[in-house]
Each structure stands twice: as structure tokens, then as C-alpha cells.
Amino acid sequence: MGRRRGRRKNKAGRASIACIVMLLLIVMSFQIVRLYDKNQEYIAREQELLEQLEEETERQGQIEDYEKYIGSKDYIEDTAKSKLGLIYDNEIVFKEQ
DSSP states (O other): OHHHHHHHHHHHHHHHHHHHHHHHHHHHHHHHHHHHHHHHHHHHHHHHHHHHHHHHHHHHHHHHHHHHHHTSHHHHHHHIIIIIOOOOTTOOOOOOO
16 A cells, blocks of 8 residues: 555656646746747837938938038028028129019
């Protein structure tokens, strides 16, 4: 009888260890899937941010070009002509009727 009890305990121990291992495998599988999905989201977000960075870099270049134009003599002349109606002494202005 002593041997049978030992074998029963041994089988029960093996079964409980097998259940624990299976449970750990299932939990780890869910975690892996969850992390994979999260990684895909981060990759998509990274692409979005890279596109935004490119757009903002292009916009920064346009702003720098406009800043140079504002500081130029051409801008001052255009503003004086369009808003103030000023002209050079030797310029001829044609007006529509």
C-alpha cells in the first residue's frame, strides 16, 4: 500500500506541475500577442511622426525663405507700392479706367 500512495502522490504532483506549465504557456502567449500588437501601434505612430517631421522641416524652410524676403529691399518696395501707393520719381503708372 505504501508504494501505491507514493505513486498516486507522484501522479498528482506531475499533473499539477503540467497544469501550471500549461497555464504559464497560455499567459505568456497572450502577453506575446499583446506586445506584438503594441509594437505594431508604435511602428505606425513612428511613421506618422516621421511624416510630420518632414512636413514641419519643409514648413521651416518656407518660413526661413519668407523671413529673408521680408528683410529684402524687394519686399519694402512691394509694400510701399501696394499699400501706400508710393512710386519712384522716374516710374510711369498706368491706371485702368
